[in-house]
Amino acid sequence: MSEMTIRNRNNHIRKSKADRIFDFIIYGVAALLTLLALYPMYFILIASISDPNLVAKGDVLLFPRNMSLDGYAYLLSMDNLWGGYGNTILYTLAGTVIMLVVNIPVAYSLSRKDLAGRGFFTFFFLFPMFFGGGLIPTFIILNNTFHMVDSFWVMVLPFSVISYYIVVARTFFQTSLPAELWDAAQIDGCGNLRYFFQVVLPLSKAILAVIALWAAVGHWNSYFNAMIYLRTPARFPLQLVMRNILINNEMAATAMTGSAAAELNRKANLIKYGAIVVSSLPIMTMYPFVQKYFNQGVMIGALKG
């Protein structure tokens, strides 16, 4: 059979013709996509060190023009930048841990077919994806009943249950955990909690990594909750600090008279692209560390053992 793979003397698997074509297409398309995806990032990088006017005119395509680090200098000189960074790191770390602690166990419990009242609990955790009271009553309750407004906790606790994460993690548990595993553990006298912590979690590194990544990025990029629930500038996360500089200027320009608006716009444009680099760099570099959990066969060792 000509399609069969043959091990030659050096033990390399010589690929068949169909496989070679397959590979070629895959790598070819991948290369193209990489270029397409990298271009906006590359553009932002060169735009952040170019003259903003030339950028907006479309003169900056492959190389920076009129290079200057003024944008970054201005960014780094902003008082609340480092404070914002610190706050964001704090909220992200705490928030991610809390999200994992809160959501993953629920997903596991809901994945168990023998959970009594499973329908009820599934409904309980999924219903708020569609209906909610809205911003106003949530704020009133957080403010009047729980006095959490303008505190550290409001940034990491009240909104930590995410139905979407629960559903995704539940699917993972349902498809990747063999039912026999629990049966075997039960026979050995293992309780639910011990099973969860000692067996399920170590086997679920991939989904834990995904949820952790989503949670971390979600926290890192968020500004809306901070804008609504925080009052003290010292508590603001980075995204809110950036937004305050960047977003306010279009409105001001149309309603203000005089040249102060033009100054504001000029400053905002200087840092527009640099701000993305500064605020996203840390989180962008996180993925490679998380990636190792996505490697093949992460579960297999455990099964065999």
Added chain:
Amino acid sequence: MKKLLSLLLVLSMVLAMGAAFAEDDTTFTVACVRWTEVWGTDFTETAFLKEISEKTGVTIEWQPYWNGNWGDQKSLMLATGLSAMPDAFFGSISLTDADIVPNTDFFVELTDLIPQYMPNLSAIFEKDPEMKALCQDADGKIWSLPKKLPMRPITANEMYINKVWLDELGLPMPTTYTELADTLEAFSKSGEGRYGYIAASSLQFDLNNLLLPFGVQVSRAGNMMGMDAEGKPVFVPMTENYKAAVAWARDLYERGALDPEYFTQTSDMVRAKVQDTEAGPRTGIVFAWTADAELLGNAKDYVVMEAVAGPDGNRYVESDPTFLNYGKNEFVITKNCKNPGKLLEWADQFYTDEASLQTYYGSIGDGKIAKNEDGTYEVLLPDAESGINLDTSCWTFSFRDHGPKYMNKEFESKVILPTTEGDGIKLADDAVNAQYARPTFPVVAYTPDELDQIGFLSPEVLNYVNQQYAHWVTEGGVDEEWDAYIDQLNKMGVNDLVQIHLDAYARYIGE
């Protein structure tokens, strides 16, 4: 010994209580909204504020908010109720009629308190009844304090033309709208990337700038109401003048006088095209408050133009004093305030000439204004090392446009402004066109139901009007499609909308 101790105890309790009451009575939380955080919070610690604080014995705790976030925060604050609110709001960008009028239960009525606690303002009401009419609601009650900005021009935006290009092409200054169209076309043809007029425009802006020769000026309040030739209010996008104006704009577009990306580019892209000092500006005309406000470094190439004559032979310039120079809702007191009288006494300090000067340019005590021996005041330019222009300095070190103010006309002549930038230039340019200013649809007060209706009907009507304008300019067809357009507007309820504005106007005139 026991008696002494108990006496001391009672005394300290009384003192503490006294201090607490004294605190309550004279410390107030005031929220103010600013355009941007970039300017910092120096404006809350000016020499002027310290002076009036001492004079009235009032302490203010400022709570600054930034406009970009304020929309959501305000909505929430109002919905949460008094417990989330400060004692007062400062500046008309904090609360608008839409926030105050339906919710007067939150606020303290000032109608009777003003004569009692505010001598300066009461005197102003006597002298200038328009100020009083300004802050009265539909029932004649006063819920907020008004302002009149000092050193303001009569005109708003004016047209600036690229003198360098005119000279290059050997063209005279256009004086009529047809000459203008020809000049713009010549500009477009004069060089690569050059256009007669480059903008990221909208109908609202065009009605008050490019299309002005047709007499279609509208209120800056965004309701598209204007005044016809007889001085009666009219909904401009349904008038014959408007139809003619659109046809002319279409003509300009077809001839290439307008940048083809007129409706799709962003302001950033426009700024790049006109502010680039290396390649030079690419637009023949701009409409601006002052040339440098739009052109920054390229301003030196442009001169202010006398308004061109329209088809009816008249010249028009944008002028909207009730919107730009006067204001209401500059200071609103909530029911949280334990001593509104005292707070109003403090607010009254803003209504003197010197106060209005300092809350507009910066404090004398901070070195922003020099008070001279001969009774004149000189506004000083900021140091070169601070790197900011005069306008930015004013915003940083004073409330600028926001907050109660009133400067008498006579006092204005005592103020010396720099001639190289800022208001000084504007007043000089203003003189060119001030004579052509006409009354426009004023800022009027609405009842809560009317506001509701406006909120409901406006987006549909305005969307459609804007959409048709863009379509007619880029693709033509205003004459053929006009009747269908009017029909459609009628179906959308435009007549109800206009009637609301007319009713509000009638009330305004009645006062």
Added chain:
Amino acid sequence: MRGPSVLVRAGRNWGLYLLMLPAMVIFICFTYLPMYGVIIAFKDFRPAMGIWGSSWAGLKYFLRYFNSYMFTNTITNTLVISLYTIAVTFPLPIILALMCNQMYARKFKKFFQVSTYLPHFISTVVMCGMIIMFLSPSSGVIPKICSLAGIQTGDLMGNAGAFSSIYVWTEVWQHVGWDSIMYIAALSAVDPQLYEAAEVDGASKWQKVLAIDIPMLVPTMITLFILRCGSILGVGFEKVYLLQNDLNISSSEIISTYLYKMGLKSNQYSYSAAIGLFNNVVNFVILILVNQFSRKISDTSLF
């Protein structure tokens, strides 16, 4: 033989309930308690009267919405954009993950993965600014490239018909890499022995993908698809608002941008609550329908 009763089962699995406890407490306090706010949609909410003090409006705001001129237009635009988005952005991350999974050159694979997810981090504001710039007929890079190929694009941003395509394909550009991470993680749980067995059977790479990879992803795919359908009327506000202009507004006015413009003129608390509730109900109904359908044809469903 009857199984043990509910209570007995519950008692035996008490650990599972303990695991759910923290989330339940948080949900009750911060998500279920505030649900009373949904009545704002049925009242004439005036902040000064509070939620309880405001007068009842019944279905007034819903009827107003259904009768408004913009109703059909905004819903149509929202649906068009939403369905188009789902149709394109649903399968592509899966294909990307499958592709990635087949790469053996580790360094390139890593580089590829990181590159494709990077655009996800660009803020919407900057992204829209870039889109408008890149599409500018006079100075944008896309029209320049197209004209080299002989295609005249015209002013794409001014073309109402092009709006949904611009929206959707830039969504792909920005998010397809990030969205594929979920599937890559799911694929990592495939037992490598399956691949080895398939190879012995003489399967080509393509056949392996069909027989092993895709079935592995199916439960995740179905679940995510159902969830996607459950947000069918939820097209995001910011991106559409920033890409809107007077020439494309007939296609770009969606429910959330229309609501925003109303809110600029007056505080339409009740009206926006009514529209929000209506959206949620529609989303929910669609979700139930899709879920039931999925139950019938596969054994994966949300509930």
